[in-house]
Amino acid sequence: MAFGLGGLFTLMMSMTADVCDLDELNNGMPRKEGTFGAIYWWMVKLGQAIALVLGGLVLEIVGFDQNAATQSVETMTNLRIADIVIPAVTAGLAIWVMYSYGLTEDKAREIQDKLVERRGEL
Helix, strand or coil, X not given: CHHHHHHXXXXXXXXXXXXXXXXXXXXXXXXXXXXXXXXXXXXXXXXXXXXXXXXXXXXXXXXXXXXXXXXXXXXXXXXXHHHHHHHHHHHHHHHHHHHCCCCCXXXXXHHHHHHHHHHCCC
């Protein structure tokens, strides 16, 4: 899990840098890395808060009994199903959202080249 999250945070920050370049190309200076970074981390925190709330809700739905020393077979089966379905659905949702992301590697290089032409190498 840590490997996946590390990859996710690395990828998302790289994408944020590309968006900052695109914003500079379209709107000029000053660059707005601070604004984009703040929005990014606010969304991370919002996602974590939603996950915490939904975690408790999922335990309630699957029939988890916090006072029981062991859980029923039905509860464990429902928990396993949730452990498969929820990540699959959220990954599918992320893929669907990112499918239309228009900043490809080639376009990012093109944007960087235009910025170098405009302001010189930094």
